[in-house]
Amino acid sequence: MTLDSVTKDPQYAALAKGDRVATPLYEDPAIFDVEMEKIFGKAWVWVAHESEVPGKGNFKLSWVGTQPVIVSRDRKGALHVLVNRCRHRAASVCEVKKGKTSSFQCPYHGWGYALDGSLRAIPYAEGYAGEFDKSQLGLRQLRVGTYQGMIFATFDQEAEPLEDFLGNAKPWIDLFMKQGGGFPIKTLGEHQFKVPMNWKIQLENTTDAYHFPVVHKSFLQSLDGETNQTFSFMDDDDGWVEDLGNGHSVMVMMPELIDLDENLDEPIPERFKALAASLEDRYDDAQIRRIVRAVGGCGFNLNLFPNAGCSLSFFRILRPVSVAETEIRHIALGMDGGPAEANQMRLRLHEHFQGPMGFGSPDDAEVWERVQRGSAGGVDMDVMVHRGLGLEEDSPNGLPKGDISAETGMRAAYAKWQEMMA
Amino acid sequence: MKDLPDTEITLDQAVKFLWEEADILDRQDYDAWIGLWDEAGLYVIPVDPDTEDFADHLNLVYDDHQMRRARAQRLQGGFSISAAPPAKTVRTLSRFVVTASEPGSLTLRSAMHVVEDKFGRQRLFAANVEHRLIATPEGLRIGQKVVRLLNSDGVLTSISYLF
Ligand code: FES
Ligand SMILES: [Fe+2]
Numbered sequence: 244m245t246l247d248s249v250t251k252d253p254q255y256a257a258l259a260k261g262d263r264v265a266t267p268l269y270e271d272p273a274i275f276d277v278e279m280e281k282i283f284g285k286a287w288v289w290v291a292h293e294s295e296v297p298g299k300g301n302f303k304l305s306w307v308g309t310q311p312v313i314v315s316r317d318r319k320g321a322l323h324v325l326v327n328r329c330r331h332r333a334a335s336v337c338e339v340k341k342g343k344t345s346s347f348q349c350p351y352h353g354w355g356y357a358l359d360g361s362l363r364a365i366p367y368a369e370g371y372a373g374e375f376d377k378s379q380l381g382l383r384q385l386r387v388g389t390y391q392g393m394i395f396a397t398f399d400q401e402a403e404p405l406e407d408f409l410g411n412a413k414p415w416i417d418l419f420m421k422q423g424g425g426f427p428i429k430t431l432g433e434h435q436f437k438v439p440m441n442w443k444i445q446l447e448n449t450t451d452a453y454h455f456p457v458v459h460k461s462f463l464q465s466l467d468g469e470t471n472q473t474f475s476f477m478d479d480d481d482g483w484v485e486d487l488g489n490g491h492s493v494m495v496m497m498p499e500l501i502d503l504d505e506n507l508d509e510p511i512p513e514r515f516k517a518l519a520a521s522l523e524d525r526y527d528d529a530q531i532r533r534i535v536r537a538v539g540g541c542g543f544n545l546n547l548f549p550n551a552g553c554s555l556s557f558f559r560i561l562r563p564v565s566v567a568e569t570e571i572r573h574i575a576l577g578m579d580g581g582p583a584e585a586n587q588m589r590l591r592l593h594e595h596f597q598g599p600m601g602f603g604s605p606d607d608a609e610v611w612e613r614v615q616r617g618s619a620g621g622v623d624m625d626v627m628v629h630r631g632l633g634l635e636e637d638s639p640n641g642l643p644k645g646d647i648s649a650e651t652g653m654r655a656a657y658a659k660w661q662e663m664m665a
Numbered sequence: 666m667k668d669l670p671d672t673e674i675t676l677d678q679a680v681k682f683l684w685e686e687a688d689i690l691d692r693q694d695y696d697a698w699i700g701l702w703d704e705a706g707l708y709v710i711p712v713d714p715d716t717e718d719f720a721d722h723l724n725l726v727y728d729d730h731q732m733r734r735a736r737a738q739r740l741q742g743g744f745s746i747s748a749a750p751p752a753k754t755v756r757t758l759s760r761f762v763v764t765a766s767e768p769g770s771l772t773l774r775s776a777m778h779v780v781e782d783k784f785g786r787q788r789l790f791a792a793n794v795e796h797r798l799i800a801t802p803e804g805l806r807i808g809q810k811v812v813r814l815l816n817s818d819g820v821l822t823s824i825s826y827l828f
Pocket of ligand 2: 448459460603607
């Protein structure tokens with residue numbers, strides 16, 4: 244089967260049915276191949292945060308769908324996203340995960356590429372007839388866009404501008420970055436783990452509040468009473484989930500923590516009192532309150548179609564590997580230049596929930612894998628995402644807004660999936 | 666640090682202790698495991714394979730006494746779906762190297778292999794483990810344990826037991 248024959252099949256888009264999706268969306272390798280071409284081959288895909296490539300010559304390996312890429316910063320400071328494939332005979336030109344370099348040299352026959360991907364030098368050029376036109380054989384470049392420090396790339400040279408694609412998600416990204424407490428945001432390290440599941444099972448999860456008290460019972464039990472109260476959003480009625488268009492959605496769990504620069508005179512929660520006290524010698528009261536409030540992260544999860552989540556205080560990035568394998572990165576964020584003890588506390592909070600041995604992630608991974616395993620049964624039955632349908636209101640953006648546990652975010656993602664697969 | 670008995674810890678004592686710990690962890694008897702610890706001890710599984718500065722880096726596990734107890738509770742409380750039932754494990758510790766020895770304390774590094782079985786599939790983890798053991802009137806206790814997983818900064822799987 245060739246991709247051409249697959250992509251002309253109009254049946255794929257019809258598998259998303261608004262309030263439900265067909266089971267083969269999790270199971271069928273042919274659908275996965277089409278997704279890699281039509282979604283990850285076209286959309287703006289999150290590849291890195293600027294703090295991972297802070298200076299000239301810095302690079303970081305990443306992925307766009309199943310394709311390996313290099314995110315690099317050239318000598319003028321411009322960002323590039325390059326397919327990690329030598330133009331000669333396809334060897335990867337870099338296998339160092341992250342670092343600093345002046346060029347990428349292919350290990351096979353020695354073709355050398357600049358940080359912007361252009362082909363600079365080839366050994367024994369006289370073996371090619373006529374003049375060797377280097378300008379045609381640079382590393383493949385993706386279009387690059389950044390917003391608030393997040394670097395996105397797309398294979399589609401005709402794609403709409405990144406800011407248009409992010410659209411209604413932009414104000415939420417702006418709010419998310421306030422967790423720097425006045426300092427720039429930087430990555431503090433990441434947890435990476437692989438789960439035997441389709442990538443969309445994870446995509447659905449970032450704005451799924453419905454599962455929280457069930458799956459994360461043991462996490463909730465490990466919290467002190469006051470913190471536990473913070474996570475009781477399923478019992479409060481002030482949270483919501485909102486379709487932001489273009490497949491993006493936001494789930495607001497703690498409305499009082501949407502804008503971290505507001506309500507700064509609220510009492511400092513018990514668990515942050517020691518931190519606040521330790522900052523007294525270096526910061527004034529207003530700045531201490533700002534830092535302390537930022538440490539716990541924002542009160543919402545933002546899902547950016549197709550692969551990025553801005554969740555409380557970290558990025559959650561997914562990478563589809565195959566139809567039933569997905570890699571997840573949980574990237575901890577901190578305050579660049581901020582107080583060490585505040586960043587330490589953010590690291591400890593991150594470790595508490597996230598990652599392969601956190602108090603939350605293994606339970607998420609277990610249920611995600613259960614979805615994949617269960618979907619091998621009854622492939623003719625649909626996966627239901629109709630919770631909250633008929634109970635939604637119009638958001639200020641004129642898009643559906645449901646209660647905190649509504650499956651509005653999943654419907655938003657599948658609507659975009661359907662549009663791109665058509 | 667409190668006064669330690671001046672006794673020398675022999676390699677034989679230490680290895681027997683570590684094998685007992687391994688057996689306890691494979692049996693998932695976490696209450697017994699908590700009892701092996703000195704309360705002031707730190708249990709760390711770092712992400713960065715080379716760091717010694719655990720506090721300022723991201724770890725997979727960074728447990729003081731309180732977090733160790735919370736973790737034990739999570740793993741055996743029956744409320745964690747990933748641990749009910751948990752994966753079964755069989756582990757082997759070998760290649761013991763003493764890296765520091767003082768009266769009342771011994772630090773040793775060992776190689777560990779853990780095989781996990783769940784959902785009809787098996788997974789394998791390998792790690793270098795460093796234990797600092799201390800002698801107390803009640804017997805040996807763990808003063809610090811650092812597990813350096815192979816590929817700790819790479820892609821792992823979710824894990825619902827202890828190393
Ligand atoms: S494959 Fe890269 S130089 Fe030949
Ligand atoms: Fe979850």
